Amino acid sequence: MWNAARFAASSLTRSTRRFSTAIPGPCIVHKRGADILHDPWFNKDTGFPLTERDRLGLRGLLPPRVISFEQQYARFMESYRSLEKNTKGQPEGVVALAKWRILNRLHDRNETLYYRVLIDNIQDFAPVIYTPTVGLVCQNYSGLFRRPRGMYFSAKDKGEMMSMIYNWPAHQVDMIVLTDGSRILGLGDLGVQGIGIPIGKLDMYVAAAGINPQRILPVMLDVGTNNQKLLEDRLYLGLRQRRLEGEEYISIVDEFMEAVHTRWPKAIVQFEDFQMKWAFETLQRYRKRFCTFNDDIQGTAGVALAGLLGAVRAQGRPLADFVKQKIVVVGAGSAGLGVLNMAVQAVARMAGNGEAAAKYHFFLIDKDGLVTKERKNLDPMAAPFAKDPGAIDGLREGASLVEVVKKVKPHVLLGLSGVGGVFSQEVLQAMRESDSAKPAIFAMSNPTMNAECTAKDAFKHAGENIVFGSGSPFDNVDLGNGKVGYVNQANNMYLFPGIGLGALLAGARIISDGMLQAASECLASYMTDEDIQKGILYPSIHSIRHITVEVGAAVLRAAVAEELAEGHCDVGPKELMNMSKEETLDYVTRNMWFPVYSPLVHEK
Numbered sequence: 322m323w324n325a326a327r328f329a330a331s332s333l334t335r336s337t338r339r340f341s342t343a344i345p346g347p348c349i350v351h352k353r354g355a356d357i358l359h360d361p362w363f364n365k366d367t368g369f370p371l372t373e374r375d376r377l378g379l380r381g382l383l384p385p386r387v388i389s390f391e392q393q394y395a396r397f398m399e400s401y402r403s404l405e406k407n408t409k410g411q412p413e414g415v416v417a418l419a420k421w422r423i424l425n426r427l428h429d430r431n432e433t434l435y436y437r438v439l440i441d442n443i444q445d446f447a448p449v450i451y452t453p454t455v456g457l458v459c460q461n462y463s464g465l466f467r468r469p470r471g472m473y474f475s476a477k478d479k480g481e482m483m484s485m486i487y488n489w490p491a492h493q494v495d496m497i498v499l500t501d502g503s504r505i506l507g508l509g510d511l512g513v514q515g516i517g518i519p520i521g522k523l524d525m526y527v528a529a530a531g532i533n534p535q536r537i538l539p540v541m542l543d544v545g546t547n548n549q550k551l552l553e554d555r556l557y558l559g560l561r562q563r564r565l566e567g568e569e570y571i572s573i574v575d576e577f578m579e580a581v582h583t584r585w586p587k588a589i590v591q592f593e594d595f596q597m598k599w600a601f602e603t604l605q606r607y608r609k610r611f612c613t614f615n616d617d618i619q620g621t622a623g624v625a626l627a628g629l630l631g632a633v634r635a636q637g638r639p640l641a642d643f644v645k646q647k648i649v650v651v652g653a654g655s656a657g658l659g660v661l662n663m664a665v666q667a668v669a670r671m672a673g674n675g676e677a678a679a680k681y682h683f684f685l686i687d688k689d690g691l692v693t694k695e696r697k698n699l700d701p702m703a704a705p706f707a708k709d710p711g712a713i714d715g716l717r718e719g720a721s722l723v724e725v726v727k728k729v730k731p732h733v734l735l736g737l738s739g740v741g742g743v744f745s746q747e748v749l750q751a752m753r754e755s756d757s758a759k760p761a762i763f764a765m766s767n768p769t770m771n772a773e774c775t776a777k778d779a780f781k782h783a784g785e786n787i788v789f790g791s792g793s794p795f796d797n798v799d800l801g802n803g804k805v806g807y808v809n810q811a812n813n814m815y816l817f818p819g820i821g822l823g824a825l826l827a828g829a830r831i832i833s834d835g836m837l838q839a840a841s842e843c844l845a846s847y848m849t850d851e852d853i854q855k856g857i858l859y860p861s862i863h864s865i866r867h868i869t870v871e872v873g874a875a876v877l878r879a880a881v882a883e884e885l886a887e888g889h890c891d892v893g894p895k896e897l898m899n900m901s902k903e904e905t906l907d908y909v910t911r912n913m914w915f916p917v918y919s920p921l922v923h924e925k
């Protein structure tokens with residue numbers, strides 16, 4: 322329906338074409354009058370031209386003056402800036418929620434304008450609609466709830482999902498982000514309130530990957546919560562029961578996956594913020610049957626690997642030296658283990674049979690300290706990374722983080738523990754003795770409060786020559802004498818939109834390791850040596866639409882190479898195969914949705 326508007330998809334020229342003068346094609350609407358004004362997909366507020374008001378039965382339902390898209394845009398930004406001014410000095414959380422509210426109101430009313438301001442101001446707005454504010458929104462969801470967004474499938478809906486899925490009003494859905502709310506960022510089990518995460522992720526899909534907002538679906542699978550506070554909260558909006566486990570749990574996910582793929586066989590499902598046991602289990606269960614991936618395991622791994630390779634380049638070493646890097650990973654959950662597994666694959670590729678060597682150089686720490694083979698109830702997923710106790714500098718089972726850093730002198734310290742401040746002053750100071758001239762510190766846990774350390778503390782205690790990345794945004798650090806400590810946002814947002822976009826436009830049957838590897842390599846090679854030398858490992862969020870085109874094209878080409886691409890709309894697998902690299906980039910760009918008002922044509 323909105324395809325005609327895709328003419329303006331190119332983000333490559335975004336800054337020079339904020340308000341395109343080309344005439345967009347028409348958009349068919351099956352409603353009239355007030356129903357259109359109340360539908361954010363079609364609503365243009367005061368922007369409806371008079372002829373359209375006549376055609377659609379809107380005359381008299383709006384004030385007479387027609388306001389242009391540019392004026393509406395300017396008016397919204399003015400309100401936003403005055404809100405910023407008026408809330409200055411108020412507590413951070415209050416300001417963040419006020420900003421979220423004003424954006425959310427626009428989202429609820431007029432999606433075209435909403436996505437346009439989001440795309441054009443992504444640096445300012447990503448921290449509001451995505452990490453870190455989205456965490457606060459989830460925590461306060463029951464109080465903030467005004468209108469539903471997305472779909473909710475609960476344990477009480479067992480047996481009904483196949484028909485429920487047809488309640489969704491859009492004919493076509495391309496991209497679904499699904500959570501069960503069991504591990505929301507580093508905030509733990511938030512039950513039904515976790516719906517904010519799929520909503521935020523899909524906003525990034527629209528803004529970064531140009532997925533048509535009429536074709537996205539945020540989903541909450543409410544199987545209960547083990548969060549006692551929520552269970553006792555009389556305003557809690559989810560099921561007030563403890564989480565389903567075992568067969569009961571998996572049968573709910575199975576039913577949802579069957580229902581969704583019965584209605585939309587080509588829809589891509591991104592699993593998000595599932596607790597570790599179900600994150601790995603569902604990935605193994607569905608990845609060969611459906612086009613699906615787990616962002617926390619696979620998206621994060623790709624972004625982290627790109628950062629790790631950047632850290633090697635920052636030391637002025639050849640990439641092949643990655644195999645020799647000593648890497649301490651703090652957090653043995655879905656994200657930490659995802660990173661280690663992908664890093665081992667990379668070493669194996671670089672060094673032939675380098676797997677054993679990689680495991681030797683990789684150190685895994687969880688809440689009980691260094692993971693060794695002596696660990697009681699060693700998790701099978703962590704087992705490949707467990708050390709022989711005593712073999713390395715006498716490090717014992719459960720050795721503390723600071724002990725490990727002091728003895729190992731790692732090139733990289735990477736946190737995915739969800740524990741704020743775990744990179745203490747002592748740990749950071751120990752990184753000064755690293756065997757690298759430019760040690761890398763990644764405090765990847767979200768939201769901000771849960772980061773393993775702040776950017777400021779990292780540069781202060783570990784030294785000015787470090788490279789630094791964090792999952793949530795921090796400002797660059799003023800090091801004095803005109804020097805700046807650069808802060809990278811090491812967040813899976815640099816990959817998941819491109820993974821989904823590439824898989825969609827390829828019509829990929831599944832999302833393979835090769836496609837994910839292509840995504841990571843594309844991100845890793847995006848930065849110039851000059852940037853890397855300055856400690857800049859990832860592109861600025863300003864260029865997220867551009868990097869997403871590149872990642873999308875790389876993923877698509879990998880799908881084609883592995884014969885997983887079945888084609889998309891009227892572009893068949895053969896055509897995809899015959900596209901040059903440039904043509905693939907052009908194809909991806911042309912298929913990205915971009916927010917402009919299209920003329921609405923009523924059809925009964």
Ligand SMILES: NC(=O)c1ccc[n+]([C@@H]2O[C@H](COP(=O)([O-])OP(=O)(O)OC[C@H]3O[C@@H](n4cnc5c(N)ncnc54)[C@H](O)[C@@H]3O)[C@@H](O)[C@H]2O)c1
Pocket residue numbers: 504505506507508596597616617621624651652653654655656657686687688689690736737738739740743765766767768771791792793811812813814
């Ligand atoms: N930056 C990103 O793109 C990104 C991506 C995914 C996850 N994350 C963040 O990573 C964190 C973890 O996610 P997850 O899915 O792996 O969670 P998880 O619950 O599966 O794993 C957490 C791990 O941290 C360990 N841990 C807990 N306390 C610790 C401590 N004091 N010291 C060392 N280890 C400790 C636990 O034992 C567990 O192994 C979350 O905060 C999440 O927001 C960030």
Ligand SMILES: O=C(O)C[C@H](O)C(=O)O
Pocket residue numbers: 452505506507594616617766767792812813814
């Ligand atoms: O949501 C994010 O910002 C990244 C990641 O998926 C997380 O779970 O923390």
Ligand SMILES: [Mg+2]
Pocket residue numbers: 506593594616617
């Ligand atoms: Mg996540």
